[in-house]
Amino acid sequence: MIKKIIKEPLLHFAVIGGLMFALYALAPRDTGIGEKQIAVSAQDIERHVALFERKWQRLPTANELSALLENDIREEIFYREALALGLDRDDALVRRRLAQKMEFISADIAQMRQPSDEELQAYLDSNPTAFTAQARYHFDQVYLDPARRYSNADVLELLEQLRAAVSVDHRQFSDPIMLPAQLVDTDTQTIDRTFGEGFAAALANIPTGQWHGPIQSGYGMHLVRISSHQPGHNAQLAEVRDAVEGAWRQAERKQAQAALYQSLRAQYQVLVPEAAHHLLAPVEVKVEVAAE
Numbered sequence: 001m002i003k004k005i006i007k008e009p010l011l012h013f014a015v016i017g018g019l020m021f022a023l024y025a026l027a028p029r030d031t032g033i034g035e036k037q038i039a040v041s042a043q044d045i046e047r048h049v050a051l052f053e054r055k056w057q058r059l060p061t062a063n064e065l066s067a068l069l070e071n072d073i074r075e076e077i078f079y080r081e082a083l084a085l086g087l088d089r090d091d092a093l094v095r096r097r098l099a100q101k102m103e104f105i106s107a108d109i110a111q112m113r114q115p116s117d118e119e120l121q122a123y124l125d126s127n128p129t130a131f132t133a134q135a136r137y138h139f140d141q142v143y144l145d146p147a148r149r150y151s152n153a154d155v156l157e158l159l160e161q162l163r164a165a166v167s168v169d170h171r172q173f174s175d176p177i178m179l180p181a182q183l184v185d186t187d188t189q190t191i192d193r194t195f196g197e198g199f200a201a202a203l204a205n206i207p208t209g210q211w212h213g214p215i216q217s218g219y220g221m222h223l224v225r226i227s228s229h230q231p232g233h234n235a236q237l238a239e240v241r242d243a244v245e246g247a248w249r250q251a252e253r254k255q256a257q258a259a260l261y262q263s264l265r266a267q268y269q270v271l272v273p274e275a276a277h278h279l280l281a282p283v284e285v286k287v288e289v290a291a292e
Contacts, residue, residue: 052068111249115245115249119248120237123244123248124244128234132233133232134188135204137191137230138183138185138229140170140181140225141181141222141224142211142213142224143174143219143221145176145177148175155214155221159212162211175220195218196217196218199215207226208228209225209226212224212225
């Protein structure tokens with residue numbers, strides 16, 4: 001892409017000339033450039049061209065590209081001068097952001113490694129309850145609106161009608177509500193999200209194949225017929241591989257961050273007042289106590 005934009009001689013000389021002028025203005029007059037050097041690479045120009053073209057659907061003009069590069073130079077100058085003045089040391093937000101970037105280094109390294117099936121299986125074996133496959137149900141339900149004040153006799157009579165109505169659509173017995181009359185192969189989490197917390201647990205006590213109830217939900221009462229029920233079980237790796245890999249990566253990231261901190265922490269001697277010595281977290285480093 002950069003080859004396309006620098007084909008024109010006018011643009012070429014404008015950009016290069018502008019960069020040379022900026023670098024010359026920044027260079028000290030006595031010795032070598034040293035720390036006052038700011039290098040603008042071809043990759044920097046390529047990045048700006050690509051971002052500009054993606055946003056505006058055209059290549060930048062010479063003035064536009066020059067302005068983008070000048071913004072980079074301006075930012076770099078102010079950044080270096082701020083560090084030279086120690087402004088980063090008095091800003092809690094800057095300190096925290098830099099510390100986070102150090103942690104991200106270890107996290108990025110951890111993310112690069114692909115886990116083997118053996119590692120994922122070992123992680124799954126160590127955390128079986130975190131990856132238990134939920135119970136699943138296929139059931140029909142008839143809703144009883146509490147506003148209609150059903151008596152126990154009314155409920156028993158309706159149950160008998162449902163049990164006798166083998167070939168009749170059960171939805172005709174239900175009071176109107178925006179809930180599904182049938183749920184197919186649905187896990188317990190989805191059931192509780194649909195009917196309210198605890199509804200799925202109540203289903204576990206109902207035999208399959210016949211109408212039972214009532215079961216209380218967040219909406220009222222329900223008569224339920226379970227067609228099939230698949231109990232929860234410890235999941236196999238093939239069932240939950242993505243979830244296991246995500247959790248494994250998170251654990252690896254935390255471990256890498258902890259290892260990086262410990263390795264760096266061991267290089268420092270921490271001086272604290274003797275009275276505050278007990279406040280330090282126990283770490284495997286030498287701690288010298290400063291005189292009060």
